[in-house]
Amino acid sequence: MDKDALRHWLHKASDWSADYLESVSERPVRAQGEPGSIYAALPEAPPAEGEPMEAIFKDLDALIMPGMTHWQHPRFFAYFPANSSPPSLVAEYVTAAMAAQCMLWQTAPAASELEARVLEWLRQMIGLPQDFAGVIQDSATSATFAAILTAREKVTGFTGNTKGLCGQAPLRIYASAQTHTSIDKAVRMAGIGSDNLVKVPNGSGPYYAMDTEALEALIEADKEAGLQPAAIVACLGGTSIGACDDIEAVAAVAARHGIFLHVDAAWAGSAMICPEFRDLMRGAELADSFVFNPHKWLFTNFDCTAHYVKDPRALTDTLGMRPPFLRTLGREEGETPGVTDYNEWSVPLGRRFRALKLWFVIRSYGVEALRTKIRNHVAWAQGLAKTIGAAADFEVVTEPILALFTFRYRPRFLKDASDETIDALNARLVERINDDGRIYVTQTTHEGRFAIRFQVGQTSTTARDVEIAWEVIRELAGASKGGIGAS
CATH class of the missing domain: 3.90.1150.170 (Aspartate Aminotransferase, domain 1)
Structure with missing residues (x-):
């Protein structure tokens, strides 16, 4: 495809996108086809020769669109939204054109520094104090996994990554019964074992908060049994019914026992930009780690998760790897002001330029x-x-x-x-x-x-x-x- 053809088809794609969003409310919200119908309609083998873009767009409309559930439909009331917006869409086009790999400061200095600034904006918007530093992860699942790994390393004196967990007292993770299954997945992947995830019962109050007396009793019983409490995960806006833990009370338990506290606010965190809702997050400033998804309720298309930590060094000591080919000579993170290699803050090495769409959204709409x-x-x-x-x-x-x-x-x-x-x-x-x-x-x-x-x-x-x-x-x-x- 030459430059003239590229320009033509980018215009075609933008027109297609605008037409889609204008007419999406006329489509069934959920895909209506039978399982396997799309698969059966697609060729069994790839084309040996290139096909014209006209034919590809025709099949997009004829084959793919009937099998799509429309998350941008105004009557999508399922799950939580993965809502986009026009400025986010425009930014994603630009991001795709640059196709930057933002793993190190030197591979995309503007991406790294914009991420730092936009996450400071977002932190201010939801009312977290300035002693939190942020990173954009792909999902709350990845952020929670990073938090559980960090808690594991802190409680083992940073020997889990080197010596493994063999010979250690079993680690214990505590979470509300209303937390998302991403907590279960993180505990499995961290090598702690699902049997060591303790689900704490919830009360019957207006927010179905974790019973902190039960939490404390479970921790005491585990310590007496020779087990090692490692982390507590508090819930702010659970997926099932929106349950919210009393974070301040949970934080008091965590502080008494010296336990890492992670707050999962994947959905509800976006609503904290409204000061009148912030009673729900009272005590979040006491947490070690806090996560929420702008891609759920802040009009920024998937994927874009804001992960805040009190101790970035603990996170990077847990996840960071610095082989010679990934060093930024003369400008090492922690040694040069303004240099942050965000790959050390995340599980994947590769990183997309996610901060750009968040920047477009916040600037285009404004906080109000x-x-x-x-x-x-x-x-x-x-x-x-x-x-x-x-x-x-x-x-x-x-x-x-x-x-x-x-x-x-x-x-x-x-x-x-x-x-x-x-x-x-x-x-x-x-x-x-x-x-x-x-x-x-x-x-x-x-x-x-x-x-x-x-x-x-x-x-x-x-x-x-x-x-x-x-x-x-x-x-x-x-x-x-x-x-x-x-x-």
């Missing part, structure tokens, strides 16, 4: 506009929860925490039905909603019972989209006639 979007999402979710709670054939299972709540369909004509029957009924309702295509929701279980999750967070969602969601839910439940319950 970003706050307004998040405040609207929270208000709309809370309004819908009130509406559902007042409806005769529905019930709210967990009240909104920020913009997430859960509910279930419980029609009057089935008032004496068993829990199992109601669970099955709601599972069928979720299938019907997602097969319909106008909105997309997901499910969870709470206290052993099936519940439907609903979160508001997509960039272009409006109050009307939330109203439509309720119309679709009522219609497909058939609340006034029995509907799905009679099937």
